[in-house]
Amino acid sequence: MPSDNALDFIVVSIQNFFRDFNIRFTPITAIVTTLALLVPLLFLFILARSQQEVHLPAPAGCRRLQLEGTSNLKDQYSKAYSKGSEPSSSKPWTVKALFVYPVKSCAGIEIDKASVVRSGFQYDRQFTLAQYHTGLPDSNGKVKSEWRFITLRSFPRLAKVETQVWVPDPNAPDYDPNGEWVLSEGCLVMRFPFTPDTDFSIEGLKNYGKILAAKLAGQSEPMLEFRVPFNPTKERMQKKQYKSEKMIIWNDQPHALNMDREVSAELLDKLRYTLGVTNPLTLFRIDTTKYREAGGNAPSKQDTELEPIIGMHDAYPIHIMNIASVQDVSSRLPKGYKPLNVLRYRANVYLTGPPAFDEDDWKRAQIGNGNYHISCRTTRCKLPNVDPETAIADRNEPGTTMRKYRIIDAGSKSACLGMQVTPLAEGEIKIGDQIQVQERGEHFFIE
Template sequence: MSFLSFHTDTLDVLNVGRFFNPQEHDGNYYRQLHSIVARVPIPALFITLLLICAPLVIALYVYQSNAAKARDEQPAGCRKLGIKTKSNLSNEFDEKFASGWPLSTTAAPTKRWTVQSMWIYPIKSCRGVELDHADIITTGMKYDRQFTLAQLKNPAPAAETEEKRQTVRTWEFITQRKFPRLATVKVEVWVPDQSSAGYHPEGEYVQGGGAVVIRFPYQKPGWRGKLEKLATILNGSVPEKQFKVPFDPTPSQVQKSGYKYENVIIWKDTVNALNLEVDVPKELQEYLGVSNKLSLIRVDNSTLREVYRCAPKAEDLGYQPVTGFQDAYPLHIMNLASVRDLEGKLPKVKGVPSLSAKRFRANIIVTGPEPYEEDTWKRVRIGSYEFAFSCRTARCKLPNVDPVSGEVHASEPDRTLRKLRNVDAGAGKYVGCLGMQVVPISKESVMDVGDEVVPLEYGEHVYINQ
């Protein structure tokens, strides 16, 4: 059969499908279709099916190969930190959380106020990790905000030696405020575990305190990238690129990897921290839209930022409150009823986002208190440990960023927050407040989802600007 004949028969098949309704013509449709298909040579049918199916098969093979490679590259001797079940915020929009309920007392027992969900953000402004158990240390939750992405503030001037050029560079942290795509950068924390495959006390990541794995959307150029994209679409995801670094590099790892200690600016503070620039792929800088050189910076726990504004004094705690790469305080707490109340006051117009509590990037989300009840808390027991509530959280426009897609709404919830929650004279005339900044009273403690929340002291708060 010639190509022209095969092409004509193929058109006949398409025309049968276009003009014949199988419900109206019953067997006639199928008999005619069978007659036409029967005239097409078997090799031609095989080649046609192969051309249709081959890209899908290859794409799935590429996807499976990449998935297997990713599994093989998991940090040896470590387990992934985080909850193993669905999110404890999966039902956050349930009406039962909207108004809260009275605090349980011996005289009037009712439902307890509890910790609903807990989060750490290992890399500032990137995707969080949800926990069901957390270790609390002086800087807040263990593993929280230990890293930040930063751009080169000033290029190194001409200098006689490379060593001198390295010492004069200064970096500046970046956040979703200017680079909303940070919300789509996924972060995993892997911690040493003797029961994990490949565990050895002298293993690279065991010695390095575990590992941080970073993934971000990325499609390779050319046909291979197109196949990977097709495979990930079939799997309901997007193509990604990943890299990983030790969570807490040892001095020998610092030297071997070529990491450097350099200055980084975070708000009005300048601290010396570990620069892991050599491990950051250039594609991440391009994806985020950062024009200057991009680096990953790890906090130096020997030179932490001390907290004084509104915080308990050292003589009262027995230690000076400190923080890593958090904005200002070790812990951040949100009341889910407050989020739900604020959402109810957003404009009812197309495009206004649903208000997930995840937009506010708190460490601890509690349920039970009525909306904004937390505004007057001064000292609270959570589980078996006490915490000092230092001040309200003065909000910027970061909650306008969708925590999943990285899309930015032009005005909400920032506009409504500024209008309805301008409740703290110290924060400023046009600043809205939601959530509370917290300092651990004990240097070391623990917290679990479901822990009871009991206010012990109440009082007024007045925010102090940086």
């Protein structure tokens, strides 16, 4: 209900309106004027309520993979993390936050513990969006068309695409071992902003209601969503006639699963419009029988219990980032720039404790009870220039600042920040795990 002060304000405003236009103020004219003001507002409110976003029902037999409570990065800008020190029993180096990114370049999911598997964190970078690229005719008049992955580097609006992973939970009241989503190891939900066209038609007014409903819910735009099986069974793939197609991701051309059989063409077109992609768009999943090889600096098969493999990662299974290092870069930005959100660097593991850039020469480390090969430094492109909160790419920063003092690897002409990591065995990493560096040495980036 409106407060007394609000009602007083409305009454005074109406009285002033009558005075300014020299209209005689009577109870009848006051009621008529008030209704004239309130009816359109009431209509807009009802319209917005009627067009509120309707979520898909929770996948049967599953629970949502997420961090319970507030983010562990809520105090990431604290100066307490900027200096670092040598590890000690009273000040150990620890895991501050953990993230998985189910779809390459889309928004991540914060978690409190992660299962470490051959390809890195379970559920991490198993999908990517790709566009169908058609080249120019060659000398024989033939045109080459191919699927190519897309990233934040070229399509900053990917930062606004939200992801959820729902995983089978035997404790769920509707759990069925033969359920649709349980058999598929859960499902992936993708949500993206889409502002529909408005006009004075019935459909246009409904669209206006959707926009208003989103604003009232604190969203910048209405959201659309779809879901796909996280790891579809062979029976499902055969029934829906999945296609295994070659897709280009950097220098690799793996055959991956085209998920367009699970998503309507209309939704994919709307997602394409949201992202600013001009070519046909689809979602690919790594074929679990055809994982890609990890980068050239990964340990050999003889040096690890696991064969180093990756899904839709750039080159290595896990990415770690020292918060002190991000704060150092942030402190050197030109005047007027806000502090850097560490999520710009899309790491899986965020650490606190080490001094800035101490990680540059790590070679092997123990995190919790697991051992990890620190394979190489992370070379940075323009991706960190995209603000994950706004999905806006800055033309220069932080790339320009990093290039001034972070081109440190003889194997690369790019600035470096963060480390690429290969697990030496399966295990688990959780919040608060301690980090112990077991070996240090030089790195040489291999393209």
